[in-house]
Amino acid sequence: MLVRFRPLALLLMSLFCLASQPLVAQETATSGEQFSIPATDEGLPGEGPIRRYDWFKNLWKNKRSGWAKQIEKDQNAVVFLGDSITQGWGDNMGGSFGDMKVANRGISGDTTRGMLVRLDEDVLSLNPKAVVMLMGTNDLEEGASPETIAGNVKLIIAELKKHNADMPIVLCEVFPSSASKKRPADKIKQINQLYKEAVKGDPQITVVDTWTLFANENGDAKKEEFPDLLHPNQEGYAMWAAALRPIFATLGYLETNADDFEVEPGFESLFNGKDLTGWMFKANPEREGKKTSIAWPVFKEDIVFDGKTESSDGRYQAVNGRLVVTTPTEGRRIQQLWTTREFPKDFILKLEFRATPNADSGVFLRQPQLQCRDYLLAGPYKDLKNYKPQKWNEMVVTVKDNVAHCTCNGEVLEEAYKLPETGPIGLEGDRGQMEYRRIRVKQLP
Structure with missing residues (x-):
């Protein structure tokens, strides 16, 4: 009986194989068509050209x-x-x-x-x-x-x-x-x-x-x-x-290790790398009601950020040893973060900064602002030879008798920048992203 039905079994198996082959071919074709450019624009989202060369x-x-x-x-x-x-x-x-x-x-x-x-x-x-x-x-x-x-x-x-x-x-x-x-x-x-x-x-x-x-x-x-x-x-x-x-x-995708930098003898850190302790938004009620085309937040009272990893609006953040001034969602937004203490004595300020393309910021020295930017694109010091775009750069400010000597990577930014007798140190945000790290100061006798 097995011999008698074997031809029939083989015939059925052949028919099954023949029947299944077109299905496999069709599935393959469908799978390929899934990634092909549609033949026409009809029903497609958006507007404008779709290339079909x-x-x-x-x-x-x-x-x-x-x-x-x-x-x-x-x-x-x-x-x-x-x-x-x-x-x-x-x-x-x-x-x-x-x-x-x-x-x-x-x-x-x-x-x-x-x-x-x-x-x-x-x-x-x-x-x-x-x-x-x-x-x-x-x-x-x-x-x-x-x-x-x-x-x-x-x-x-x-x-x-x-x-x-x-x-x-x-x-x-x-x-x-x-x-x-x-x-x-x-x-x-x-x-x-x-x-x-x-x-x-x-x-x-x-x-x-x-x-x-x-x-x-x-x-x-x-x-x-x-x-x-x-x-x-x-x-x-x-x-x-x-x-x-x-x-x-x-x-938080790159540079996730903590900064292992150690402050030099005689210097003290103004930023601990972990949070914004010692920094604040100063009240600026004088700006209330003033019209400007640029976003400029108003704070009716001082807001101190001791123990906080970011400012109340999230603009300033402590991220793995860096004090980051994030890119403003408005395109441009002017605001300042200040130290909670003032610096009436002569001092040396050292810090490192990194700017995204065309970013604009500043370092306030007691009150006047020293421009700190992506210098070669944003100025004002476009002829610097040692500035490293989108990399870390060192700024050194030496203040004696209310006059500051300011350098970037050893090149002079300001030879004799006049300052008031006392005031805090501040960091400004304007456009683009700015980062600061290793912010430290040494009081001079």
């Missing part, structure tokens, strides 16, 4: 199909979303951020609308720890208006916020390029202005001034950093990384 369709599909296999591996990474500038940085962003987990989701040639279409599968599926956005330059080449580009970015941000209302979003301004690349400076500046207006006042978003970082006097890219006036070279990527590292450090 053959080379781009193949790249878009191949990149996304590959990423789909890494979803589990890339969970909770800091995700970089962008186009060829982002893609060209490499899978691990050139190793620029140490052990911080990163995922590169840049596709060469992509537009803001294309990124919106692929956002769910390429970015949100990773449950990012944070998202870094750089986008918009290719839209310009395709003739999109700045308003259309900014509209798509708003939609992307809305989806990111909907996915996770606490996830940090770092929005990089569109890099400069050239009119010869169909990316004129005036259009890029307009896009960046619309970006800043769109996120103004949003504490979830940090805007990084990567336009001023790279632009020449005409607002275009420089050959030494962008050989083709569009894509950064190794030097350009190093500058971008340096602009982002302080932001990641403030978020």
